[in-house]
Amino acid sequence: MHALVTGGGGFLGGYIVEALIARGDHVRSFGRGNYPGLRAQGVEVIRGDIRDRDAVAAACHGIDCVFHTAAMPGIGMRAKQYDEINRIGTDNVLFACKAAHVSRLVYTSSPSVTFAGDDQCGIDESASYGFDWLTAHRAYYSLSKAHAERNVLTANQLSFRTCALRPHLLWGPGDTQLIPRLIARARAGRLRRIGEGANLVDITYVENAADAHLQAADALAQDTHGEAAAAAGCHVAGRSFFLSQGQRVNCWQWINEILALLNLPPVTKSLSYTSAWRLGAFCEVGYHLTGVSAEPPMTRFLAAQLAKSHWFDISAAKRDLGYQPCVSTEEGMCRLGEWLRKTAKP
Numbered sequence: 001m002h003a004l005v006t007g008g009g010g011f012l013g014g015y016i017v018e019a020l021i022a023r024g025d026h027v028r029s030f031g032r033g034n035y036p037g038l039r040a041q042g043v044e045v046i047r048g049d050i051r052d053r054d055a056v057a058a059a060c061h062g063i064d065c066v067f068h069t070a071a072m073p074g075i076g077m078r079a080k081q082y083d084e085i086n087r088i089g090t091d092n093v094l095f096a097c098k099a100a101h102v103s104r105l106v107y108t109s110s111p112s113v114t115f116a117g118d119d120q121c122g123i124d125e126s127a128s129y130g131f132d133w134l135t136a137h138r139a140y141y142s143l144s145k146a147h148a149e150r151n152v153l154t155a156n157q158l159s160f161r162t163c164a165l166r167p168h169l170l171w172g173p174g175d176t177q178l179i180p181r182l183i184a185r186a187r188a189g190r191l192r193r194i195g196e197g198a199n200l201v202d203i204t205y206v207e208n209a210a211d212a213h214l215q216a217a218d219a220l221a222q223d224t225h226g227e228a229a230a231a232a233g234c235h236v237a238g239r240s241f242f243l244s245q246g247q248r249v250n251c252w253q254w255i256n257e258i259l260a261l262l263n264l265p266p267v268t269k270s271l272s273y274t275s276a277w278r279l280g281a282f283c284e285v286g287y288h289l290t291g292v293s294a295e296p297p298m299t300r301f302l303a304a305q306l307a308k309s310h311w312f313d314i315s316a317a318k319r320d321l322g323y324q325p326c327v328s329t330e331e332g333m334c335r336l337g338e339w340l341r342k343t344a345k346p
Contacts, residue, residue, distance in 0.1 A: 007070030173339035195307030
């Protein structure tokens with residue numbers, strides 16, 4: 001197929017590009033960078049901003065399936081920028097897909113769209129969005145992703161099939177967000193265990209998440225055949241799916257295992273959830289009043305994420321996408337360790 005990957009130069013986007021190339025698909029990437037590494041692989045690289053509707057429309061011309069991974073991550077306080085990139089940017093992709101008669105869209109969402117500050121133990125896709133809590137607690141990333149996911153699923157129709165995937169805590173070689181931040185905080189002596197340290201979480205090795213995106217695209221292609229899809233029991237279009245390794249881990253034990261890959265000491269200092277929550281509220285107010293654009297060291301959303309359990313039922317992805325995490329957590333940690341030892345700064 002002719003595939004477009006928005007954010008093809010990013011972490012997950014890059015793995016999706018590689019998987020598409022490996023099976024012989026024609027790949028186009030859309031993003032703000034030049035990415036000579038992608039060009040060297042034969043990828044058609046188009047530079048542009050997801051907020052530019054005309055640029056997105058041009059990138060979608062002649063495309064069969066769009067993988068929309070481009071997004072602004074983090075816990076920052078810039079509500080307008082999160083909304084422009086994550087929600088409006090996704091609306092631009094939807095508009096462009098329809099104008100260019102793209103038949104399929106696989107959207108990279110986040111499990112945090114359902115997070116309301118409490119433990120989530122084995123929940124499935126029937127869980128509602130956490131709009132009210134997220135709005136009150138300044139989790140602009142999750143709020144914008146929730147609105148975007150809802151718009152993607154609402155846009156589903158017979159001639160334009162859509163679905164959303166929710167990989168939890170993406171990690172692996174090439175990570176530019178989670179792992180580097182953990183290591184930087186640990187080296188600066190600023191990493192604290194939040195809460196009692198017993199919370200269980202799901203994690204997702206990036207290559208497994210990339211495989212799931214291709215499986216979703218193929219499942220959507222079957223869905224477009226109507227009766228054939230129904231006979232095969234394939235009902236993917238218009239739905240969201242949680243993704244993970246299928247094996248939850250203790251959050252803080254896993255963090256310590258990551259630190260150990262670089263011979264860094266484990267996290268020993270701790271902060272109660274209540275104290276972290278109050279610190280987050282203080283930081284939010286302070287950053288709003290001063291107009292600081294950088295991310296605060298703590299927010300109420302982050303405090304809850306680090307102290308609460310959040311793991312999910314992925315049976316729908318297994319049943320309807322054929323998803324199986326082919327790279328085990330143990331193998332993934334070995335690959336991560338090799339990459340970190342080659343690339344991490346002393």
